Amino acid sequence: MKISPSILTCDFSRLADEIKFVEQSGADMLHLDVMDGVFVPNLSFGPPVIKRLRGLTNMCFDVHLMMQYPDRLIGAFADAGADIINIHLECSSPVEKTIDHIIGLGKTPAITIKPATPAEAVFPYLDKVGMVLVMTVEPGFGGQAFMADMMPKVAAIRKEIDRRSLKVMLQVDGGINEDTAVTAAKAGADVAVVGSALFNSPNPKELVKKIQDITF
Ligand code: DX5
Ligand code: ZN
Secondary structure: OEEEEEHHHOOHHHHHHHHHHHHHOOOOEEEEEEEEOOOOOOEOOOHHHHHHHHOOOOOEEEEEEEOOOHHHHHHHHHHHOOOEEEEEOOOOOOHHHHHHHHHHOOOEEEEEEOOOOOHHHHHHHOOOOOEEEEEOOOOOOOOOOOOHHHHHHHHHHHHHHHHOOOOOEEEEEOOOOHHHHHHHHHHOOOEEEEOHHHHOOOOHHHHHHHHHOOOO
């Protein structure tokens, strides 16, 4: 399994050090949670912060846009150095058009679904995206409990990806630790977003390695 640490629960007063910490942990990519205070009841950071972080590391930037109108800032996120630009299927931007915009800028598009959105909703987009993210908490905050009842949805999307022989990554986000990562991998997820479990871990490198060693 691949691991994409979320910096949402990091110490933002030491952001540069926290980025180095993630890099040195051996993680595969960096998950950046962008919140607009409208789509979710919380605010985080945007393109200027990501642009500065881009100067610190070569890690793949996996940008999760929890925004009502992500299309308005796709260009800004691409310029800031995002690699994967991930929009929610439940947003108010035209999804297909926004995906095409991301592709046109040479970036990898991804789509996310919230807990109430069914697996089938992503099927029409599987040919175009590089990754699908199944939320395993309601988006908006780190440190929430993993929703195991999302696993049939992960399994249904995995089945469809494999049936169509696609190379789409299947990510889970919310409440992931070394145990819930195993549960998610068994259901078919191959990328784990890990926030608080990594930043609170007494042995982050070991946690990263344990998750990377999970086979499915
Ligand atoms: C939640 C975010 C997640 C979150 C993960 O809205 O999308 O990326 O920060 O944090 P943990 O691992 O603490 O649930
Ligand atoms: Zn996220």
